[in-house]
Amino acid sequence: MYFPYLYSRQAELNAVSDVSSNLGSPQRIVPLIEPVEPAAKLISTLTKLKSNAMAAYVVVNPHQGKLSNSAAEAAWQSDFAATLTDPTVVYPTLKETVVTTLKDISNFVAAYPGRKIGIVLTTSKLTPGDLAKALSGSDYTVFFLASANSAKYLATLGPARTVDVSDNFRSEARNKDYLGEEWLGNNHTSWSAAGRRGFSDFTMLPGTYKDGGGPVGAVAVHLTYALGSDLWIQHFISTTDGQTDPQATKFEEVLRDIHRQRVVTPSRYELSPGLASYETQRVSGSYTNLSGNKRQQVSHHIFTVAKHLGL
Template sequence: MYFPYLRGRQYELIAIRELVENDLIGPKIIPIIEPVKPSSTFKKTIDVFIKNEHKLAVVHNPQVASYLKALASLEEGLLKSELENIYEQENIIFSHILNDKSEDELIGFETIRNEDMLVIVNEVDFIEEYKDIFHDELPRFTLVPDESAFRRNIREDKILLEDRFKKQKRNADYAEVTDEFYSEDHLYYKSDGYIGFSDYSIVGSDYFDSGFAPFAVVIHIVYLDEEEKLRIKHFVSDSNDDINDPAGKFYEALQKLMAWQKEVEVDTFAMREFKKFYENETYPGLGTVKKLSIMHHLEIVNQYFEEYTR
C-alpha cells in the first residue's frame, strides 16, 4: 500500500481530488493530508473521497501552518461544523502526529478505536510515548522512518515514511541532475517488514506557507525504469537569468518533456494534460504544473500496483 503524504496546499488537494474523480488511483493508494487551511477546497476534497468511497487519512493535529487556529476562528456555519466533524465520516481515517502533547491532544477522541487510526512517529524521543499510549491496542497504521530504533520498537503494521525528493536550492540547479534515482520502496517494503510505504511525492517534506517567483521553471516527472525502480526527470527552462516571462520558461521546460514523452510513450492523465498545453501553447500557472506532476506520480504508482501486484 502507498500513502502519499501531502500538506494540503490547494494544488495538492485538487491533485488527489481529480485522481479520485477520474478513477485513476485504486484502494491501495491512501493519501494523507496534513491540512494547512480550513478552506472550501479542503472540504470539497473530503466530500469527493467520501462520495467515491475512497479512504483518505487526515491529520487532526497538523504541525505546520496554523490550521487549528484558523478553524477555531471560523465563523459558526456549515463549513466549520463539517470540518470539525469529519472523523465521523466513513472512509476518513483519523491521523495523529505523535508529539510531547499527544496525550492531551487525543482527549476527546476516545470513541475512535485505535484499529481505525493512523499515527505518525517521526522522532526517536516519542517511541516510549507511543508505547505508553498504545500499549493495549496498536493503531491500524504507524508511519515511521527507516531507522533501527523504530524497527526494533515498532514491529507491527508499520509504514515506511521517507522523503525521497532531493530538493535543490534553486530550480535552475536541477539542470545539473536532469535524471536521478527516486525510490525502490514499492519493490521492497514488504520484504523489509513494512505493510506500506509513504513519501512526500515531488514536493518534499519542507513546508513553506508562501510562494515566490522562480528564476527557472522545472517540471518533475517520476517514471519506472527497466527494473521497475522509480526515477525522476527534471525538465528545466533555459532562460533563467531573471523572473520575467514564466509562461515562456514553462514552454521551454515543456518542450523538453514532450520530446522525452514521445520517446518513452508514458501515458497518464497528467501527460495528456501537458500535451494539451504544449499543442495550444497555453500556460496554466505553476500551481497546475505541480498539481499535474503529483497526479502523474501517484498514477504511475497505481499503474505499478495494478500490473505487478495482483
C-alpha cells in the same frame, strides 16, 4: 499499500482529486494529508474521494502553515468537525511532536473507538512498550518521518502496523539547478517482503513544509518514471530563467522538451492525467500556472506508482 504524504495546499488536493479513481479497488493508495490551510478545500477533496468510495488519513491536530496559530486551528477544527465524523472517508491521525505525551496518545485513541487511526511520529521519545500499550485494541498505523527511528519500534509494534515516510526528492534552492535524471527510490519494491503495512513518500515534493513562494526564475517540471524495479525522476527546466521573463515562454520551452523526450522514449512515462494536461497545453499554447504545474506533477507521480503496483 502506498500512502503519499501531502499537505492540504490547493495543488496537492487537486492532484488527489485527479487520481481519485486510480487508487485501486479495494483501495491500495491511501493519501496521508496534513492540513496547512482552512478546511474548505480539504473537505471538497474528501467529498470527491467519498464519491469514489475512497478514504484518506487526515492529521487532526494541524499546526503548520495558515493553521500555526490557535485561533486558525480552532476554526479548522470547527469547520472540519462534521467531516471528521465520517469513518468511510476520514481515518483520524495524530501527528506527534516534542510536546506530545503518552496521555495525549491515549486520549486520541479513546476519542475514535472502532475507527481506523494513524499516528505520525516525528521523534523517538515515546518508549515502544508505552506506545504499543496506548494503541492496544485499536486499528492503527504508525507512520515514521525521517526524524523518528522506526527500527526502535518495529519489534514491539510489529512491522505490519508501521510505515516509513521517505523523503526521497532532492530539493534545490533554484529550479535552474536541477539537472537530468535522478534515482528517486525503491521502497515500493521492498515493503511487502519486509512485512510492512506499506510505503510512503512526499511524491516529487520536498518533505519539509514551506510557506508560500515568490516569483520563480526558471520553470521546472519533475516527471516520475519507472526503470526496472526503481523509480526515477527527470527534471525539465526552462532555458529562460529571469523572474520578469514571460511565464508562457518558460512553459513553452519545458513542454517542448518533454515532447522531445517522449518521442525518443515513448514508453518511459505513464499516460497520467497530469501528462495528458501538459500535452494539451503544448498543442494549444494555453499554459497552466505554477499551482497547476505542481498539481500535474503530483498526480503524475501517484498515477505512476499506481501503475507500478498493477492498479
